[in-house]
Amino acid sequence: MIQDIAPRHLDNQYRNITPDAKDTIFFFEGNTVLASQNGDSITYPEYGDFIEKVKKASGTDVNETYDFIYLFCLTDKKIGEEPSQSDNEKKFFLALPKRKVQKGAFLGEMADSGIHAEYENIIEGYDFTGVNVFRNAKPKELAFAAITAYHLYGWYRDNRYCGRCGRLMFHGENERMMHCMDCKNTVYPKICPAVIVAVTDGDRILLTKYAGRTYRNYALIAGFTEIGETVEETVMREVYEEVGVHVKNLRYYKSQPWALSGSLLYGYFCELDGDDSIHLQEDELSVGKWFHADELDIEEDDVSLTREMICKFVNEHKTK
Incomplete structure (x- = not known):
């Protein structure tokens, strides 16, 4: 990566x-x-x-x-x-x-x-x-x-100006933070937790394409963690919201800092639980489709957690 x-x-x-x-x-x-x-x-x-x-x-x-x-x-x-x-x-x-x-x-x-x-x-x-x-x-x-x-x-x-009182913010001398000399507000770098989810069903994997992004390749389901939510709950919610299926047997894989969205990504594999019918959230995704591992000809890009997870699944399930 x-x-x-x-x-x-x-x-x-x-x-x-x-x-x-x-x-x-x-x-x-x-x-x-x-x-x-x-x-x-x-x-x-x-x-x-x-x-x-x-x-x-x-x-x-x-x-x-x-x-x-x-x-x-x-x-x-x-x-x-x-x-x-x-x-x-x-x-x-x-x-x-x-x-x-x-x-x-x-x-x-x-x-x-x-x-x-x-x-x-x-x-x-x-x-x-x-x-x-x-x-x-x-x-x-x-x-x-x-x-x-x-x-x-x-x-x-x-964060050049204070979100609390509107005054100019100053950089900390000994750590990476911005602070307001007037109201004493202190702000540290913003990192947003998010998930990358590979939903599998035997030798099948659910791949998607984003709507309205410059990245046109197939990807996995992804989304940000909300307030009061565990990362595992994020996995289940995002999968259901984006493609309308339920999942079980969540397994953590790896993490990745992904600065293009200011996030820290948590990669999970999970299994389909029940009906495999896809109901697409069209404002987020343009495509959602099940693929057998043998249908996929994909190489690692040495860049993204998404691609590494797809390649891992294909390499473990491909029969040809």
Whole structure:
């Protein structure tokens, strides 16, 4: 999956530091990222290049017009190990305009992977590209870094002002949080629990297609956990809401951080319980269909929990 980047590790502990010339800068507008593409290979500006080209294009002092927020680093250091010179760290920062309210909904799942000329190209050699490009971008560790940066961008963008009193929020000095100096409101990054569900019946699996999304391939049933609900209850509710069937024998598989929807996905396999007739929730899905494992010719994409679960089922039940 996209987060499987061993032996590298994404160290997400916040540091109150400023960028160096070679550190990577992520700059987002709406559901796009400033990047340079060559086929599936994608690169992002370094801080030194970013400030030089922005100053050349606009004549402004970048540090007067942008906040640069430390995001995380890619490192060879394992969790719990002390830092060393051999960690091979690569640091990433988010560039946010200081006096601009960035508009747009956080809808990464609706994003495309095309060039968006409606956003002003602020530095030569880079374009604003739809964040769906992260699904196939190379190298994989940078794709995971970029998609995670997009998740944090949505949170920072939407919490510049206090939701309680409307005053400007300030970043915590020692941890990743925003706090209001007036009413003392404190806000931490938003992570939404959600489920990915493979409903099976012997050698059959229920596959769906989303309605109104750029992702056109077959997928599994998915949905967010509601207030007061266990993840297992989410599985049963979402399956019934989206395709009208009941399930039993729920088995947890794996989890995945999925930044395009700001979520942490919990993957479950479960079995059909009773009637297999599909009653589609058409505002969510365009297709819902049972497939025998032998009917499916599908390869792992090394990106999504959904694809890994489908491939696991097919490999275990295929007879041809």
